[in-house]
Amino acid sequence: MISAITKAFSNLLKKPYTCNYPVTPVIKPKNYRGLIKFNDEYCIWCDKCEKVCPPNAIIFKQFEDGHKVYNYNPYLCIYCGDCIRACPKTGDALWQCEEKGLPSISKDAPNDDWFILEKEAKQSRENYKAIKAAKKKS
Amino acid sequence: MKKIETNSENLKDDISAFYDYKIWHYITVNGVDLGDKMEIQYLFKKYGNKEEVVCYFLTMDYEKEIPSIVSIIPSAYLGEGEVVDMFGVKIKEIPKGLLLEEDSCQAPLRKAQ
């Protein structure tokens, strides 16, 4: 009881325990799980990362000439790192950096465009398949 | 998991012959949709013992009504309530509405829907 009282009074003279974020940055431990980074030079376009991602935060859009474009939504990503573990080219094509994702403001509505893109990507795949099938026939 | 079959007529007798609150820890009531009928499972575990989980189960048609075991295990009303809500089955004296509201979708875990 007495030690508790002395502690309570000594706390008055101590600095606060919290830090003044975002003015003072928070120190992150090594290997903090942050955003996913991608480099298309090394990617072999196997789509494995897209398939394993639980919230569908990676989407490849297919173009008619055969090339694909990588899309990543940092607001949907849960930083689980499953894509990194699935990728055959980890480190070169896809890696996780220690940078923290930024919060979004509802005004930006980043996910609205994303869901449109998701549908488009799906459509683009089907179109590409149809084109390929047509080529084979002819 | 050790499974023991029972049916809706014998359920209460079986459970009351088996269950002693000093020995058995009642885990929960669980429902599984088999595609054309329901399987209802009653799961128990012995206190302070490394034996397997014991499961009494019965199969029933969707429309049938089964008795409730609340009179034997007073805390079973939650588990049964959840099965009633999630699968839309009927259990005597267990009302709907533990987890779902009236205007939300009914019986979400039923396969046909």
Add this chain to the structure above:
Amino acid sequence: MKKTINIPYGSQHIALLEPVRFQFETQNEKIVGVKADIGYVHRGIEKACTSTFEYKQIPSVVARVCGLCAITHSLTYVMAVEQIIDVNVSEKAKYLRMLMVELDRIHSHMLCLSHTAENAGYEALFMQIMADREIIMDIQEAISGNRVQFDFVCIGGVNRDITDEIVKFIIKSLNELQPKIEDIFDMFENNWSLSLKYKGIGAITKENASIYNALGPLARAAGLETDVRAESDYYPYEKIGYKMILEQTGDIYGRNRVRLREILSSIDMIKNILCDIPEGNIIEKVKGKPNGESVARLEAPRGEIFYYLKGVKQAMLDRVRTKTPTFSGIPAMVEIFKGQEYGDVPAILASFDPCMSCTAK
């Protein structure tokens, strides 16, 4: 004529942290009847697990049932899956899993203790415990790479290995934490004004605890010997010095004591784990699709957590059933409230450590 007043407590209440509603029937100050309504935050996770996500993705999904038990949910699920697809996890992965579970227990118990202090009107103690809890959060962040959502376990093992640097950091931090916990223990034990709020209040007998299937610290405070750590041999808990912690009083004071003593014993266990982590792989290859039924149990901070799975040789599971500790604890809680004074409700409720996002899932 019997005159009673009905007082709703929740779903929004100043001393309530979670969306639950209790309907108290009171006679003067005494509670004579209780009804609980728990369905405020049902999110359909079981449905999502069987209709949207493949079985390999579900560990990340069930981790989000509850932020406090993130590790126990995904771990219990993973244990159940491993049984149906026949993966043998290495000893090392088992030790790392136990390490995370025990860390989780410490920080969850500290959170509960701080809320019990706050709801008994002791704001300063609340702040102090929450500040000390940061030590554990930092350890977890160092191990898993994230403060709350660990995504640490996966089917077949764990995702990240532990380095010597982290081991040193953990031991240093735990040595720092131990005296702080002992200080808090002293406070809960000897502070006179806290004892007025805790001793003899919200008590349950051992008999009632087992009739209403109480679990976790709630049951152990009443002397009921139930702890999944002692009831399964999946993890080598005996090797690392596990002892069941029991109190006999069954009141808030007893529950606090159980939690404090469990924190201390978890600290010891973690030190033992770190001493003898075996060598080996952290992850095994997983092949095949789940086929069959399985159940898994684990001792979460609040009590037994239970998963039932059924797979039909498809990537999507047929049924996922989650039974969380608070869900089974509700009948015992309702029983405890009867006969108590209405003014004590906040402190009693906080001492149950209820987790509603788990309960309604």
